[in-house]
Amino acid sequence: MLTYDILIVGSGGAGLYAALESRLEEDLHVAVLTKVYPTRSHTGAAQGGVNAALGNRDPSDTWEEHWFDTVKGSDYLADQDAAELMCREAPDVVRELEHWGAAFYRTTDGRIAQRPFGGASKPRACYAADKVGHIMLHTLYEQGLRHGVDYFNEWVTLDLIHDGQRCMGVNAYSLRTGRLHTIQAKAVILATGGHGRIYWTRTSNAYGNTGDGSAIAYRAGLPLKDMEFIQFHPTGLRRSGILVTEGARGEGGHLLNGLGERFMERYAPDKMELGPRDLVSRAIETEVREGRGGPDDEAFLDLTHLGRERILERLPQIRQLCIDFEGVDPIEEPIPIKPTAHYSMGGVHTDINGCTPIDGVYAAGETACVSVHGANRLGGNSLLDILVFGRRAGRHAVEYARRTKLGAMPRGAFEEAETCLKELMEGDGKETVAGIRRELGRVMSEKAGIYRHASGLDAALADLEMLKDRYRKLMVGDRSAVFNTEMLAALELRNMLTLAETVTLGALARNESRGAHYREDHATRDDEHWLKHTVAVQGPGDHSTLSFEPVSITRFQPEARTY
Numbered sequence: 001m002l003t004y005d006i007l008i009v010g011s012g013g014a015g016l017y018a019a020l021e022s023r024l025e026e027d028l029h030v031a032v033l034t035k036v037y038p039t040r041s042h043t044g045a046a047q048g049g050v051n052a053a054l055g056n057r058d059p060s061d062t063w064e065e066h067w068f069d070t071v072k073g074s075d076y077l078a079d080q081d082a083a084e085l086m087c088r089e090a091p092d093v094v095r096e097l098e099h100w101g102a103a104f105y106r107t108t109d110g111r112i113a114q115r116p117f118g119g120a121s122k123p124r125a126c127y128a129a130d131k132v133g134h135i136m137l138h139t140l141y142e143q144g145l146r147h148g149v150d151y152f153n154e155w156v157t158l159d160l161i162h163d164g165q166r167c168m169g170v171n172a173y174s175l176r177t178g179r180l181h182t183i184q185a186k187a188v189i190l191a192t193g194g195h196g197r198i199y200w201t202r203t204s205n206a207y208g209n210t211g212d213g214s215a216i217a218y219r220a221g222l223p224l225k226d227m228e229f230i231q232f233h234p235t236g237l238r239r240s241g242i243l244v245t246e247g248a249r250g251e252g253g254h255l256l257n258g259l260g261e262r263f264m265e266r267y268a269p270d271k272m273e274l275g276p277r278d279l280v281s282r283a284i285e286t287e288v289r290e291g292r293g294g295p296d297d298e299a300f301l302d303l304t305h306l307g308r309e310r311i312l313e314r315l316p317q318i319r320q321l322c323i324d325f326e327g328v329d330p331i332e333e334p335i336p337i338k339p340t341a342h343y344s345m346g347g348v349h350t351d352i353n354g355c356t357p358i359d360g361v362y363a364a365g366e367t368a369c370v371s372v373h374g375a376n377r378l379g380g381n382s383l384l385d386i387l388v389f390g391r392r393a394g395r396h397a398v399e400y401a402r403r404t405k406l407g408a409m410p411r412g413a414f415e416e417a418e419t420c421l422k423e424l425m426e427g428d429g430k431e432t433v434a435g436i437r438r439e440l441g442r443v444m445s446e447k448a449g450i451y452r453h454a455s456g457l458d459a460a461l462a463d464l465e466m467l468k469d470r471y472r473k474l475m476v477g478d479r480s481a482v483f484n485t486e487m488l489a490a491l492e493l494r495n496m497l498t499l500a501e502t503v504t505l506g507a508l509a510r511n512e513s514r515g516a517h518y519r520e521d522h523a524t525r526d527d528e529h530w531l532k533h534t535v536a537v538q539g540p541g542d543h544s545t546l547s548f549e550p551v552s553i554t555r556f557q558p559e560a561r562t563y
Helices: 013-023 063-073 080-100 132-146 212-219 277-289 308-314 316-326 381-402 413-426 433-447 454-471 485-509
Strands: 002-009 030-034 150-153 155-162 167-174 180-190 230-237 254-256 299-302 335-344 347-349 361-363 532-538 544-550
Touching: 002 013, 002 167, 002 212, 002 381, 013 030, 013 132, 013 381, 030 155, 063 080, 080 132, 080 381, 132 381, 155 180, 155 212, 155 413, 155 485, 167 413, 180 212, 180 381, 180 413, 212 347, 212 361, 212 485, 212 532, 230 277, 230 316, 277 299, 277 335, 308 316, 316 335, 361 381, 413 485, 433 454, 433 485, 454 485, 485 532, 485 544
Parallel strands: 002 030, 002 180, 030 150, 180 361
Antiparallel strands: 155 167, 167 180, 230 335, 254 299, 299 335, 532 544
């Protein structure tokens, strides 16, 4: 049996930072278990920047202003003590990442360059062209290798092993061999990213962003928090949903409707294109609904006035993506865009150190909900979240591992996971992963998307119940043991169906509009009744039960958001 002090599940920015922080204590054995190679993790797709109040472009910027912008952007649902901590620690984690080798762009006097981002009062997004996530990911992976972190690439975690009070490890499936393994660990950090792929037909998320860590935690009895809040990024490429960074608007890009109008003056007259993402996405949808969209119900992002040199220097990857996936050169013509499912504000309910109610189980990054983003995340705060809370989870796991002995493995833990795989492999139904997955994406996009209504959400829950029934009749056509990607897709689909239900239930329960959650039948924010978090736990029959917790308000009283 494989044995480690600390095991990290997931190899994005949060997981790699947690692993590196854990391994800096060189007497501890640390491993990362990931279903992809670390450099293929979705953090590498992050383009625009990471927020920190360094004051390099505007010396008057402070962490307090960053804190207020974050709370305001969250539509006052962020826990203010957690958001304060994140903004306080932001300059330190960015500088630490720089010292490890992250090559940020520079000002003329050699300091880290910063650009404006949506919802921010000052330009504080630290960037490297439009590839900052790629640079962060490679830096953290390189340092992990240097410090002796072990990596289990192309391994799929099935479930946590625990006794209800403390964690003993995980069961995991090796794609390379087709074998199931138990890995014993004192502490497990879940950092598998978000669950945007539940909107399968239109999302900026990588194929692997199926919410594995959140679903694993949920099945272990851990609570999920604020799952109804899904951020739709305003600028996804029209056909594919691939992201066009907010940095393109930070550099001065204009949003146009089908009539050629800069329509954001109707919705955010001061911030214009740099309003918060929830507001900008709804503005685009409204323009289309009211007949002012393009021929394919799209809007346009115009960069042509920036000039060739600036686009090639600051947005080279965006230009290439537009050419490859839309046949459009943004130097010459506007980019056709539509909002795309982008970020999961909800996740595993944790404290500021990533701790959960099961001792030794942690969550960090997009898998977790601390909550620092509330109802709407500001651009540039996602990469900051994974750095701050990945590091904190790693540090706390070290303290826990030092005072804890490996626990005895409970009976039957391996056999349950083995039965799960066997039932999938031997299923003789007629349903396919692709068919169920496609229908899941349609249901969530149409009935639990940017605009929501009780009738649509009720219908979505009924549809999800039917899809879960179809999943029980699934047939995995590939019966081979080695690199069975159809088996992997079936396991991921199980997780997506689980999380889609929690998203929809939370959206149906929250009878107000706040941040990224917009109810057409409850179109205003209701601070009197809904200044609280939803908390979902697995109830009888695999269905969620909801409870509520108050928001932590330490300084900023809720007020109307204007931009």
